[in-house]
Amino acid sequence: MKTTLTVIGSLLCATPVVAADLRVSITDTSGKPVRDAVVTYEPAAGSAPVGIKAPYVMAQRDMNFTPYVLVVPAGATVSFPNQDAVSHHVYSFSPARKFQLPLYGGGLSRSLTFPTAGTVAIGCNIHDSMQAYIRVIDTAFYAQTDDKGVVTLTNLPNGAGDLVIWHPMSSAKGGETHLPLSVQGPIKPISVQLKIRRMAHAGGGY
Amino acid sequence: MVRKLSTRLTVVYGGLFGLALCLIGPLTYTAVRSYARESVQNEMSATAAVFDRLWKVKSDTLQTNAELLSRDFGFISAMATDDRSTVASAFANLRQRVNADTGLVLTSDGQLLAGDDTLAKGVEALLAESDTLDTQTGVVALGDGFYNVVAAPVLAPDLKGWIVFASRLDRKAMADLEALSAIPLHAMVSAGDAEEAAQTITANTPLPTLDTRHQVVLRLSYPVAKALDAYKPLLNLLLAIGVLSLMAVVAASLVLARHLTKPVTALIEATAALRDGRATQVQVKGEDEMAQLAATFNDMAVSIEERESDIRHLATHEIATGMPNSKAAEAYLSETSPAILICVGLQHYGHLRAVWGAGPAHAAMRALSHAVTTNLPEAFVARTGPDELLIVSQSEIDLNALLKDLNRRHEIGEQSLDLIARLGLYYPHTDVLPPTAAIERARIALDQARSGKQPFAVYSPETHADMADALRLTDELHSAITAGVLSVHYQPKYNYRTQTLSGLEALVRWNHPQRGMVSPQRFVTLAEEAGYIPDLTRHVLKTVLADQKTLCANGFDVDISVNYSGRLLSDDAFNAETLSMCQAHPGRICLEITETAVIEDPDTGLKAIDRFCAAGIEISIDDFGTGLSSLSYLKMIPAHELKIDRAFISEIEQGQRDALLVRSTIELAHSLGMKVTAEGVETPTSLAVLAAMGCDMAQGYGIARPMPLDALLAHLASFDARSLGEPKMELRAS
Structure with missing residues (x-):
């Protein structure tokens, strides 16, 4: 039982429409809205390349990464400016992009390119509490939940696809919850419940 | 419990x-x-x-x-x-x-x-x-x-x-x-x-x-x-304390209870002592209720003691005179061994009380007591009866002085009276008797003095024994009469005119199984005192009537005289019985009565005699000359016969006066129409003298002794007037 996704909505309309919007609201098992969840839709037919909208920044400020979750298209370059007075050693062992940015002091910055889609968990070697995630995507349909845990994917093309809901603390494998989706006209909003792991000293959370 | x-x-x-x-x-x-x-x-x-x-x-x-x-x-x-x-x-x-x-x-x-x-x-x-x-x-x-x-x-x-x-x-x-x-x-x-x-x-x-x-x-x-x-020692200690406390409480309760019950026990003992009549006082210390109870008890004991003493005084003293009474006398005697007991009897006490009243009568007794005390200061004096004092003295007394002090004029109130006292003396010597018996003996002596009209009498055991014997004999007499064992003997009477034994006097005899023949005088007296005369007379009459039949059957037609007591003469019921008996067995029965019997109750006596005469029963005046003979009564009694007492007859041989009296009596009787029988004729001379005096019949040993019926039958058959013998002296011509 790797997924606890509950699909409340269903496809009601079979009328072919060029584009459809999908509203997804995400809560945890206690019903609270989940922030920083990233919802992507990957049409089976493939997606047009995503435009790079530089700059993508994963700053280190106040002994934390910010933002907690950064969504970037595959191939984007992310800068890691150190805005603290102390040095940081930023690393990741994630298969999508293993890297180490050895200690660099405040006011300095490093940049990395993330060519492969996937999740890159980044940490600071000398500050365990510093955690952040870069979600590398290769689809044009994506959104990140705000405090209300709600996203709206717009202009989804008709046809089958995979709706992926990811959250760094989701207990699902790789933090990803996959929902097969066939778009045929307007889509009823979807509510998704995720099992979220707690982590006392995590900087982000929700 | x-x-x-x-x-x-x-x-x-x-x-x-x-x-x-x-x-x-x-x-x-x-x-x-x-x-x-x-x-x-x-x-x-x-x-x-x-x-x-x-x-x-x-x-x-x-x-x-x-x-x-x-x-x-x-x-x-x-x-x-x-x-x-x-x-x-x-x-x-x-x-x-x-x-x-x-x-x-x-x-x-x-x-x-x-x-x-x-x-x-x-x-x-x-x-x-x-x-x-x-x-x-x-x-x-x-x-x-x-x-x-x-x-x-x-x-x-x-x-x-x-x-x-x-x-x-x-x-x-x-x-x-x-x-x-x-x-x-x-x-x-x-x-x-x-x-x-x-x-x-x-x-x-x-x-x-x-x-x-x-x-x-x-x-x-x-x-x-x-x-x-960990708490075991504590628990054990508590247990020990508990047990010890319990023992202490029990011990304390016992002590307290003892303390409480000790006076109670003392009171119980004292109450028991009081019940038994012992004076007692309880000592209880303190001021609690027990002590109060004890004090109250002590008061009560004293009160009871006082009251008892009053009661004792009343029980042992006479109310009227305050003198000690019989009870006191008995108590005194039980504690002493006196030398002499004297019973003082005041003569004519009843008369004194009737005339002067109870007060002076009591005063007379007090005066006697005073006289005794004066004469014998040491003696104990009690009033043992209304007219009786008891003197108990430890020493010998001067009897004459005592009599003198008693029998004199006494001042009684404002009067002075001559008192006569008789004394009964009893010397206990070594006798140990109950007080009542000792007093009784003194009283018996007094009775003897009184009946003997003596100033004093001394108790003698013999007299006492006679009395006891008389009592026993009286008892036996009653049994003898009831059983019909008394026999009747007959003494023949000689008829001068016919020169035959024409009459008999029935005389009752008692052959006592142990004592032999008992004197008729004695047992008849006892019978009179005990009131057995009716039974005795009834028995004699029955026997006589039966024997008369036997005699008749044997050819002897004889008169039979039976002694009839004066007391019976006034008993109407018995007289009726006598009449019916004699009428049922018609025969020639003569009832011998004494003058005295008639004189005591003339009306009843004469009436009975009249009825007997009317029934054909002859009447004989017995023992003439010894009683208070009264010519007037002699005149009234319609007797057929007069019997001159033996006292006159025995003297006629010697005494001129007796002979004269007998002769005159014979003439008097003849003149009143009565025949004359002389009793106690023992010698041929007397027999001859009486014949010369005109006496009709003679009775006595000179004729024949009393004898039982069988001997009588033989005697009558063999009688010959000549066997009476000749007189030993010359008869003077009458």
């Missing part, structure tokens, strides 16, 4: 105290037990708190160590790059340092990288399902027991796996814990639903578990008995 007050008090107080002890005892035991239990539980709580602390310290240490490794960048690198051998070596290295019983490294998807396989099976699923990425600690039950497990996540920075360390919660760990307690507790870790053993005090402390669905507790237990051990 307990009877004695002291026992009852002791039982009540002892019982109450014992009851209180019985209530307090269990309460105390319960309190002590509860306190002991509470103490143990407090100790357990303390131990549990210590355990908690130890637990935390140990868990924290493990956690620190686990986290140390889990955050080691090199280790994380090894984990992230799936460098298994590096991971295993790093784990082994740390494990040596942390001194954990066991441990392991798991990947986030459940693969065992290093360490204990068994532990892995126990925690893998739990960690996979865990909803936290924090370090977790808690108890896990594995096959061989419970483990304290610390699981630290390996974050790179996302979850790469878990480092787990575990310490066994085995017996040794428990023993270490037990050693920390002040009391020898028993500690064990068990599933929460394990049953509690009875008779133990237990405290369960829930332990954190990795699997929250299962509860694990630290169970501390301690036997109740052991908890109480």
Whole structure:
């Protein structure tokens, strides 16, 4: 039982429409809205390349990464400016992009390119509490939940696809919850419940 | 039922105290037990708190160590790059340092990288399902027991796996814990639903578990008995105090009861003494109710004593004169051995009282008593009867002086009277008699003096014996009369004219089985005193009538005279009976009566005589000349015969005067139409003289002695007038 996704909505309309919007609201098992969840839709037919909208920044400020979750298209370059007075050693062992940015002091910055889609968990070697995630995507349909845990994917093309809901603390494998989706006209909003792991000293959370 | 007050008090107080002890005892035991239990539980709580602390310290240490490794960048690198051998070596290295019983490294998807396989099976699923990425600690039950497990996540920075360390919660760990307690507790870790053993005090402390669905507790237990051990001396002491107190209460109750019952017992004894007539006083100290009761009792005893003394005085003294009475005399006699008892009888007391009144009569007795006291100052004087005083003297007395002092003129009030007293004297000598018997003897002597008209008489045993004998004889006489054993003898009467034995006098005889022939004079007198005359006369009459028939049948037609007592003459009922008897057996019966009988009650006597005469029964005047003969009565009695008493007859041979009297009497009787029988004719001379005087019949030994019927029959058959003999002197011509 790797997924606890509950699909409340269903496809009601079979009328072919060029584009459809999908509203997804995400809560945890206690019903609270989940922030920083990233919802992507990957049409089976493939997606047009995503435009790079530089700059993508994963700053280190106040002994934390910010933002907690950064969504970037595959191939984007992310800068890691150190805005603290102390040095940081930023690393990741994630298969999508293993890297180490050895200690660099405040006011300095490093940049990395993330060519492969996937999740890159980044940490600071000398500050365990510093955690952040870069979600590398290769689809044009994506959104990140705000405090209300709600996203709206717009202009989804008709046809089958995979709706992926990811959250760094989701207990699902790789933090990803996959929902097969066939778009045929307007889509009823979807509510998704995720099992979220707690982590006392995590900087982000929700 | 307990009877004695002291026992009852002791039982009540002892019982109450014992009851209180019985209530307090269990309460105390319960309190002590509860306190002991509470103490143990407090100790357990303390131990549990210590355990908690130890637990935390140990868990924290493990956690620190686990986290140390889990955050080691090199280790994380090894984990992230799936460098298994590096991971295993790093784990082994740390494990040596942390001194954990066991441990392991798991990947986030459940693969065992290093360490204990068994532990892995126990925690893998739990960690996979865990909803936290924090370090977790808690108890896990594995096959061989419970483990304290610390699981630290390996974050790179996302979850790469878990480092787990575990310490066994085995017996040794428990023993270490037990050693920390002040009391020898028993500690064990068990599933929460394990049953509690009875008779133990237990405290369960829930332990954190990795699997929250299962509860694990630290169970501390301690036997109740052991908890109480510490209080055994106290309980024993309390028990000892209880028992000693009970004994003390019982002893105190006994003492108190004794204190209470001692005066009660004394009062009971005093009451018993009072009941028995002994003067008594009770001594009770203090001023309590008992002492008051005793004082009241003493007052009562004195009052009773006084009253009794009054009653005793009344019982032993005469009210009228205040002199000691018979009772007092008896009491006095019972205590002394007097030389003499004198019964003083005042003569004519009844007359004195009738004429002068009771007061002077009593005063007369007092005067006599005074006279006695004057004469015999030492003597005891009591009034033993209305007219009777008793003098008891310890010494010999001057009898003449006493008589002189008594028989003189006495001043009685304003009068003076000549008093006559007679004395009965009794010298007890060596006699030991009851007082009443001694008094009785003096009284008998007085009776003798009175009947003998003597100034005094001395009691003699002989007289007393006669009286007793008379009494016995009277009794026997009654039996003899009732049984009809008295016989009748006949003395023939000689008829001068026919020169035959024409008449008989019936004389009753008593042949006593022991005494032989009893004097008729004696037993007839006894019969008269005892009132047996009617029975006696009836018996004689019956016999005479029967014998007369026999005589008649044998050819002897004789008159028979029967003595008829004067008293019977006034008994109408008996007279009627006599009449009917004589009429039923017609014969020639003559009733001999005395003049005196008629004189005492002339009307009745003469009336009866008239009836007898009318019935053909002859009447004879007996013993003429001895009584108070009255010519007027002689004239009134229609008698057929007159019998001249033997006293005159025996003298006619010698005395001129007697002869003259007899001759005159014969002539007088003849002139009144009566025949004359001379009694006591013993000699032929008398017989001849009486013949010359014109006497009709003669009776006496000179004719014939009284004889029974069979002898009489023979005598009558063989009688010849010539056998009476010739007179020894010349009869003077009349």
